[in-house]
Amino acid sequence: MSRLPHQALDRLADAITFHPSTEEGRALRHALGRFATGVTVVTTAASHGPEGLTANSFSSVSLDPPLVMWCPALASRRHDLFAGAKHWSIHVLGAEQLHISQRFTRNGPGFDALPHEITPEGIPAISGTAARFDCETFAAHPAGDHTVVIGRVLRVTIGGPGDFPLVFAAGQFGTFNPL
Template identity: 50%
Template sequence: MQMSDQRSFVPDPDNGRLLRDAFGRFATGVTVVTAASDDGCVAITANSFSSVSMEPPLVLWSPALASARYPAFARAEHFAIHVLAADQASLAWEVARNRDALQGLSANAEGVPVLDRCLARFDCSRFALHEAGDHAIVIGRVLRASIGEGEPLAFFGGRQASIRVN
């Protein structure tokens, strides 16, 4: 792609859709983050996940401050991040629509509700929480990790996407 094929802009409130579309050009995996709350399991679908550090082992994700689910995650001392497989797309969308989609799960050693199956799971303790614009950056120290098999669930351009693994 030649630079002339690209559209440049300065982000401002009047062109927020363009910025959102530009962010969407970065293909990401899809996660479901869970925590225990006074009302049971609280879960949120997030594609804002990244590894941060190997020593100590740290990961991050970024929930929206305006989310009705945010206060439960801001209070949580422990949470689990589940990296979803391609065949778990319906789960990702159900959790995105319904805060209470994941009731009755088994719990890890810290009492966090966890999915039985996913490509990877990171059981975390909260390491840091930083407000950053209209989102927060939640950094977790990985206490345990697990790995499963399968093709990844991906998100690109505002839609579910496929990543073929050779």
């Protein structure tokens, strides 16, 4: 395995720095938007009650051990709560559940008048989602303007509406349409 000299690493880091307010930063954001992602709601328990937020930064990491990850933004007022939570659940939304994702955006009503259950770990669980992953935090790593939170999957619940997930691509919500 070859290693780059320290000066080359410094130049490489400079070459891939994007600032959101620049033309290159907007191009990066636009290019990333071409990758369709699923839409999830991540939930945890807080001292003031159940909390949730909509996220599309969800991915599997490992089957053995069973690990998944997601990335809360540092700018989110709920970042510290979620990045520091011992337990949390990721809810994969079905194509007809856009209204649930909107409940957990910045000014949405969250859990107000939303039926939910409580997991054995005390985490609020939204009923009827396409899938749910109940997790215990395995690791959390700073990563630019986000934190990468990795969770060990304690249990999976599969069910809910339809066969197709709600997806987000090119700044818009939609559904998977098989060829």
